[in-house]
Structure formats: C-alpha cells, structure tokens
Amino acid sequence: MGEIVLELEGLTKKYENKAVVDHISLKIEEGEIFGLLGPNGAGKSTTMNMVCSLVKPTAGKIELFGYDTKTDMKKVKSKIGYIPQELAIHGNLKAWENVELFTSLYGIKGDELKKAVTEALEFVGLNDKRNGFVKNFSGGMKRRLNIACAIGHKPKLLIFDEPTVGIDPQSRNFILEKIKTANKHGATVIYTSHYMEEIEAICTRIAIMDNGKIVAIGTKDELVEMVTSDKNSNMTLEEVFLTLTGKKLRDYAEGEL
Amino acid sequence: MPFILIKNNLKLMLRSKWILVMMTLLPVITILLLSNAFKEMMDTAYKIEPFEVGYHLSEGSAYTDIIPQLAQICKENNVTLQEYKDADTTALLQSKMVAVFVEVTDNSYVIYQSNDKKTEAAITESIFSTFFYQVNDTMTGMSNQAQNGLAKLPSSDVEVIHEVLATDPVPSSTDYYGIIYIVYFAWCGMISLTAVISSERKSAISKRMRISHMSKSSYYIGKLIPCAMATLLETCVAWLLSVLLLDIHWGNILASFGILILTSIAASAFGMVLFQLFKNAAISIVTGFILIWIAGFLGGSFQTYIYANTPQRLVHLSPLYYINRTVVEFSTKGYSDYAGKCILYLVSIIVICGIAGILMMDREMGESA
Numbered sequence: 001m002g003e004i005v006l007e008l009e010g011l012t013k014k015y016e017n018k019a020v021v022d023h024i025s026l027k028i029e030e031g032e033i034f035g036l037l038g039p040n041g042a043g044k045s046t047t048m049n050m051v052c053s054l055v056k057p058t059a060g061k062i063e064l065f066g067y068d069t070k071t072d073m074k075k076v077k078s079k080i081g082y083i084p085q086e087l088a089i090h091g092n093l094k095a096w097e098n099v100e101l102f103t104s105l106y107g108i109k110g111d112e113l114k115k116a117v118t119e120a121l122e123f124v125g126l127n128d129k130r131n132g133f134v135k136n137f138s139g140g141m142k143r144r145l146n147i148a149c150a151i152g153h154k155p156k157l158l159i160f161d162e163p164t165v166g167i168d169p170q171s172r173n174f175i176l177e178k179i180k181t182a183n184k185h186g187a188t189v190i191y192t193s194h195y196m197e198e199i200e201a202i203c204t205r206i207a208i209m210d211n212g213k214i215v216a217i218g219t220k221d222e223l224v225e226m227v228t229s230d231k232n233s234n235m236t237l238e239e240v241f242l243t244l245t246g247k248k249l250r251d252y253a254e255g256e257l
Numbered sequence: 258m259p260f261i262l263i264k265n266n267l268k269l270m271l272r273s274k275w276i277l278v279m280m281t282l283l284p285v286i287t288i289l290l291l292s293n294a295f296k297e298m299m300d301t302a303y304k305i306e307p308f309e310v311g312y313h314l315s316e317g318s319a320y321t322d323i324i325p326q327l328a329q330i331c332k333e334n335n336v337t338l339q340e341y342k343d344a345d346t347t348a349l350l351q352s353k354m355v356a357v358f359v360e361v362t363d364n365s366y367v368i369y370q371s372n373d374k375k376t377e378a379a380i381t382e383s384i385f386s387t388f389f390y391q392v393n394d395t396m397t398g399m400s401n402q403a404q405n406g407l408a409k410l411p412s413s414d415v416e417v418i419h420e421v422l423a424t425d426p427v428p429s430s431t432d433y434y435g436i437i438y439i440v441y442f443a444w445c446g447m448i449s450l451t452a453v454i455s456s457e458r459k460s461a462i463s464k465r466m467r468i469s470h471m472s473k474s475s476y477y478i479g480k481l482i483p484c485a486m487a488t489l490l491e492t493c494v495a496w497l498l499s500v501l502l503l504d505i506h507w508g509n510i511l512a513s514f515g516i517l518i519l520t521s522i523a524a525s526a527f528g529m530v531l532f533q534l535f536k537n538a539a540i541s542i543v544t545g546f547i548l549i550w551i552a553g554f555l556g557g558s559f560q561t562y563i564y565a566n567t568p569q570r571l572v573h574l575s576p577l578y579y580i581n582r583t584v585v586e587f588s589t590k591g592y593s594d595y596a597g598k599c600i601l602y603l604v605s606i607i608v609i610c611g612i613a614g615i616l617m618m619d620r621e622m623g624e625s626a
Contacts, residue, residue, distance in 0.1 A: 052468050074470070082468050088461040090265070092272045092452070097265055104261035105469035113261075149465065 002030035004066070005157055005188045006051065011060035013046050013212075021046050022212035023060065028190065028205075030156075033183050035203030036192040037237075039245060042209040044192040045085060048161050051190075052082050064157070078106050081155030081187075085162045087146050091135035095126055095145055098134060103152030120148040124178060140171025147175065151182070158182060160191045164198060176202050196238040206237070210245040259471065262479035266453045270487040273452035280449070280491035284442040285498045291438065292431040292503070295561075307335040308377050311355035313342065315362045320392070327388050334384060350374075357381045428506075428589050433561060435505030436513075436584050439496050440577065441558045443520045444549045446488025447528020451538050453480060458538075473618035477529070481614070484525035492517055508588035512596070516584055519603040523576075526610035533617040552577040576602045 006028040013021040021043040028034045036044045049055040051062055053073045062069040064076045089098045099117045108116055121127040124144035129137070134145060143163060151158065160179065164172040180202055183189050193199055199206055200220060207217040216226050224235050227243040271277065310331065314321060328338040341349065346358045346369050356377040358369040366385060370378035428436075457463055466476060496517075499505050507513050531541040553559060555567055556577030572578050579599040586593035593599075 052464075054464055054467060077468065077470055080468065082464070084461040084464050086461040088465045090269060090456045090460075090462065092269050092456060093265060097268065101261055101265045102465055102469070104259075105466065105471045107470055 002032075004028070005030050005032075005064070006190070007061075007063040008047075008051075009061040009063075011047065011050060011062060012058045013043075013050060013055065014058045019058075020212050021050070021057075024209070024212075024214050026207055026214060026217060028188065030188050031183070031186070032205055033179065033189040033191060033203045035199035035206040036190060036209060037194065037196070037199050037206055037241060038192075038209035039194060042245075043212040044209055045161055047209070048082075048159055048190065048192055052080060052159065078153055079156045081150040081153070081158045083147050083150045083158070083160045083163050085165065087142050089134050089142065089145055089149060092133065094131050094133055095121060095137075095148075096130040098145060099148050099152050102149040106153035108153055116152045116154070120152040123151065123182075124148045125174065140167040140174075143167050143171060143175065147178070156187060158187050158189045160189065160193075162193050163191075164193070164195065172198070196236070196241060200237040208241060208244055215244050216240075259475040259479045262471070262475070263482050266479055267483035267486055269456060270449040270452045270483055271490070273449070276448055276452060277491065280442060280446070280488070281494045281498065284438045284495040285502060287442075288431070288435045288438045288499055288503060288505070292429075292434040295430045295434065307337065308356035308374075309337045309339055309354070310357045310359060310377075310381050311339050311341045311344065311346075311349050312359040312361055313344065314340065318361060318363055320361060320363075320389075323392060327385075330388060331384055334380065336381065336384065359385060428585055431503055432506050432588055433585060435499050435503055436507065436588055437558050437581050439492060439499060440517070440520060440580050440584060441549070441553050442495060443488060443492040443517060444524045444527075444552070444577070445546065446484065446491070446521055446524040447531065447545050448542060449487040449491070450480065450484050450525070450528050450532055451542065453483075454532055455538055474615050477611075477615050477618050481522075481525050481529055481611070484528065485522040488524055489518060489521040492521060506588055507584070509591050512592075513584050513587050516580060516587075516596075516599060516603075519600065519607070520580060523603045523606040523610070526607050526614060529614045530610045530617070533614060549577075551575075557581045576606060 004027050007026075009025050010023045011021055011025070012019060012023050020041075024043075024047065036047065038044045046055060050057045051064070051069070053069055064073075065079055067073075067076050069076070088102075090101070093101070096117055099120050100113060103116050103120065104113055118127060118130075121130050124147050126141060126144055126148060129141065134142060137145065147160075147163065158179070164175055167175075176198060179189055179191065189202075191199065191203060203220075205217070205219055206223060207214050208223070209215065216223055218226070220237055220240075223237070223240045223244075224233055227240050228235060312324075314324065324338075324340075331338045339355065341355075341358075344358075346360070349355050349358055350369060350371045356370075356374045359381065360367040360369070366389070368378055368382055368385070457466075471479075496507075500507070528541070528545055531545045532538070535541045535544065552575040555572050556575035556579075557572075558577060558581065560566070576599075579595050579602050582595045583593040583599040586595065
C-alpha cells in the first residue's frame with residue numbers, strides 16, 4: 001500500500017443548512033488516478049474546492065500528504081496542482097507569460113523558472129505556440145495551457161476539475177493521454193467529471209457521488225459487482241452510474257448549490 | 258517582491274490599447290479645449306487694457322503741481338489721466354469717454370465708476386491712494402524738518418516713490434490647464450487596474466492565486482506597483498505631448514516629476530481600495546471618477562483655484578488643491594510654499610489606502626462558494 005496522499009473524514013459543506021457535501025470519507029493513495037464521478041450538482045467541485053482550501057468545510061477533516069489542511073495548508077500548497085473547471089489564464093498575455101506567472105507564484109525563479117516553463121509547455125504540446133497571445137488560441141489550446149499553468153511547479157498531486165468541458169475529441173484525447181503520462185511520471189491524479197468514458201478510460205479507482213454523498217467507491221469491476229451479481233456482465237460505467245444514481249434529471253438553478 | 262507578477266500585470270495594463278489612448282491623448286485634447294475656452298476669461302482677469310481716467314481738480318488745490326507726476330505714474334500703468342473742467346461726470350462715464358472719473362479736492366478725492374468698470378476703478382484707487390499717501394507723508398516730514406530748521410519746503414517737485422508690490426505671478430490659461438489636467442488624469446490612473454481585474458474576474462485566476470504560496474501583501478503589491486508604473490508612464494507621455502504640442506511651461510521639472518510620482522502611487526492605492534470595496538469594475542470606476550471630479554472641482558481643475566468662489570474650508574479638503582497649487586507654482590515661481598502640505602497629503606493617502614487595501618485583501622483572497 002502506497003503513501004496516503006489524500007484522506008477525507010466526514011467532510012461536510014452546508015449552504016443555508018442544505019448539505020451539498022454530506023459526510024464523505026475516502027482515502028487516495030500515491031500513484032492512483034482517482035475518478036470522482038457524479039451528475040451536475042453532486043458536490044464534486046465543492047469537494048475539490050475544500051481539498052484545495054478554496055472553500056471552508058462546515059465539518060470534517062482533510063489530510064493532504066499527512067498534513068491537516070486546516071492548520072498546515074501552507075506546507076502542502078506547492079505539492080498541489082489545481083486545474084479549475086473554468087479557464088484560469090490571462091487572454092492578453094502570451095502562453096509562456098501565463099505559465100511563467102503561475103509557476104513563479106510557488107517561488108521558482110531564474111533559469112529554473114525558464115526551464116519549468118518550457119517543460120510545462122512542451123508537456124501540453126504548446127511550446128511552438130509559446131509566443132502566441134492566449135486570446136487568439138482555440139478552446140482546446142486554452143484548456144491545454146490551463147493545465148500547463150498548474151504543472152510548472154511539478155506538483156505531486158494533480159486535481160483536474162472537469163478539464164475537458166467544451167473541447168474537441170482530439171484535444172480531449174490529448175489531455176487524457178497527458179494525464180496518464182503525468183501519472184506514469186509519479187503524479188497522483190484526482191479527476192472529476194461527468195463524462196463516463198473519460199473516467200472509465202483513465203481512472204484506476206472511481207467514487208460515484210450523488211446529492212453530496214459517495215454512493216459507491218472502487219475499481220470499475222468492483223462497481224459493476226455492486227449492481228449486478230452476473231460475473232460475465234458487460235455493463236458499462238454509464239449503466240452502473242445510472243443504476244446507482246437513478247435516471248431523474250439533475251438540473252439545478254443558480255443558487256441551489 | 259513578486260517581480261514576475263508585477264511585470265505581467267504591467268504588461269496587461271500596457272497592452273490595453275483603449276486605456277493607453279485615453280490616458281495619453283485625452284489629457285492633451287482636454288488641455289487644448291479648456292485652455293482655449295478659458296483663455297478669454299483668464300486674460301480678462303489678468304490683463305487690463307489701457308484705459309482713461311478723467312479728473313477734476315478744485316481751483317487752487319495744493320495738489321496742482323504734483324498732478325504731472327501722478328499722470329506719469331498712471332501712464333506707467335497704462336492709464337491715461339485726462340483733466341475735465343466743468344464736466345458732467347455721469348455723461349462722461351455713460352459715453353465711455355473715460356473708464357473712471359476722480360474728483361480731487363484739497364483733502365479728499367472721490368472716485369466715480371460704472372458697474373462694468375470695477376476693476377479699472379480698483380486700479381485707479383490703488384494708484385491714487387498710494388500716490389497721495391506718499392505725497393502727504395513726504396510733505397508732513399518736510400514740514401516737521403522745516404519747523405526744526407533742518408530743511409526748506411520745496412515749492413514744487415514733491416518726490417514720490419513708486420513701489421511695485423510683489424504678487425504671485427499668474428500662469429497663462431494654456432500653462433494652467435496644461436499642468437492641471439496632467440495631474441487630473443494621473444488621478445484617473447486607477448482605470449489601468451481594470452485591465453488586470455477584469456481579466457482576473459473573467460476567469461478563475463483568483464483561485465490559482467489563492468491556492469499558491471503568494472501572500473496577501475504580495476498580491477496587493479503585485480497590482481499596486483504596476484498600476485502606479487503604468488499611470489506614471491501614461492502621464493509622462495501625456496506630459497511630453499502637451500509640452501511638445503502646446504508649449505506648456507512646467508518650470509521646476511524635477512520637483513514636478515516627484516509630485517507626479519507620488520500622485521501616481523496615491524491614485525493607484527486609492528483605486529485599489531475602490532476596486533476591493535465594490536468588487537465591481539464599473540461601479541468602482543464611476544465612484545472613483547465622481548470623487549476625483551469633486552476633488553478637482555474644489556481643487557481648481559475646472560474653475561481656477563486662483564479665482565474660485567468655493568468656500569476655502571472645502572477647497573482645503575481637496576488633495577488636488579495642494580497638488581495643483583504646488584505644480585502651478587513650480588511653473589510660475591520655481592518653488593511652492595504648498596509643496597510640503599502636498600507631499601504630506603499624498604503620503605497620507607498612500608499609507609491609509611495601502612493599509613486599507615491590504616486589510617481588504619482578506620475579502621479578495623477569501624472563500625468563494
């Protein structure tokens with residue numbers, strides 16, 4: 001068993017007495033690609049925001065690399081690379097300037113910074129476009145740059161919050177391949193999405209969230225076993241997901257979460 | 258010091274073309290328009306066209322012999338003294354044959370004026386009162402000396418000392434508005450911040466900032482310094498353009514530049530507070546511009562502070578009054594007694610807004626749902 005990278009214990013977040021994350025507990029080990037799957041409004045992004053200390057939990061405990069984030073978040077910040085759902089890049093800066101800016105926030109300077117910028121851009125296949133202004137980039141290029149900005153400081157834990165929203169299949173495939181490459185190079189990955197095929201393609205373990213709770217957790221095979229006793233079943237992850245979360249529409253108006 | 262954050266935020270500000278155009282060309286256009294619009298008003302206030310003063314001297318007056326000297330002094334002040342015997346004063350004034358009429362007796366004189374010639378009447382009164390005061394003073398002294406056997410009273414040729422009073426030199430309307438509007442637009446420098454803030458708020462950049470190692474004060478400095486630098490750079494370009502195109506005289510350039518550096522920092526710190534307070538770029542800009550307009554209104558940006566009708570207590574509340582007065586006096590005199598107060602005011606704004614800004618960073622870097 002590898003080192004525990006992330007441990008959640010009874011993690012809860014309430015807005016106006018409505019629990020959007022409801023007492024969830026899980027452990028993620030070093031080297032995993034852990035998928036957090038759930039319909040819109042399941043609480044995936046809120047959970048990741050709490051892990052990154054962007055949102056304060058109402059109750060529960062978060063430990064990153066053995067440190068309690070409530071008291072020791074500063075000690076683990078440089079070990080996290082967070083790729084938010086929204087693009088977090090300046091359109092009026094060049095690609096390399098964006099990566100340089102966000103990498104420098106972790107105290108990296110001089111030649112080391114230049115090297116880190118080039119490596120991050122090469123990793124996402126944008127080094128030849130390094131001098132291009134981001135406002136002129138396509139949606140897929142922006143998504144890739146969004147990733148480059150989070151990996152320049154070489155974090156040990158990469159948190160992807162729906163990184164493939166609104167991009168073409170080629171870019172999506174490229175990003176998924178790169179996530180697998182990063183994992184091979186030693187990074188632990190948490191990947192949240194509601195795209196089943198993406199989770200199925202890259203994740204070693206999956207947690208299914210619904211209404212703020214984890215309804216199932218395990219490998220894909222373990223999840224299938226939870227919903228059917230047929231050992232030769234060819235159930236897809238989507239069928240497992242729908243069985244566990246139901247077929248009711250999950251449309252949330254703004255302010256409901 | 259977050260140098261790379263400062264560098265990139267400065268790039269964002271300077272790459273915003275419409276802000277650059279506004280901050281460099283608008284001051285020059287405003288100076289051109291306002292200096293022309295107020296040229297006549299300022300010239301009327303500062304330059305009096307030559308005019309004629311009519312006078313009547315009572316018969317056998319003791320002053321008869323010294324009138325030529327008075328006429329000479331009047332001439333030096335572009336005033337022609339013309340005697341009118343048995344003239345109708347009202348008719349003379351109404352017909353504009355004279356601007357002012359003076360009735361001189363042995364021990365007094367009366368000045369007649371029309372309502373539209375108040376300034377000319379005041380000048381006449383000033384010349385006459387100075388002249389007669391000095392004549393009477395001299396004659397009294399000579400009389401005392403004569404009684405003591407020390408001197409003989411002259412029959413004529415009373416010597417009169419002509420003194421020119423020291424007054425603050427007045428700038429031309431082009432110089433005045435040319436200087437004032439460079440300062441005014443430097444205060445609008447907060448608009449440079451919109452390039453960074455709108456880019457940050459359009460995307461999830463603040464999330465990246467909050468998750469990184471950066472402290473609140475670094476985040477604050479990372480915006481304040483580039484904003485001040487961009488404002489100063491834009492102000493200098495506008496300054497240079499105004500000097501080259503409109504021939505504006507700044508006098509003590511080095512001291513004025515020092516004031517503009519402090520102004521740029523103060524304006525940026527003030528803008529930062531507004532952006533943090535309202536968390537909405539449009540409301541912050543509108544509020545900032547209204548406050549700057551009020552400060553400018555009180556401080557001489559529209560109506561010159563030299564002839565302002567605004568209550569002095571209110572005028573002295575405006576930081577722009579001290580800055581305007583200081584840089585205008587640097588232009589006209591080369592120094593200003595207001596420089597100390599101006600620097601104190603600007604440093605106070607920087608310190609107060611700086612502390613408030615860093616404290617308010619808690620909100621900027623705080624939790625988002």
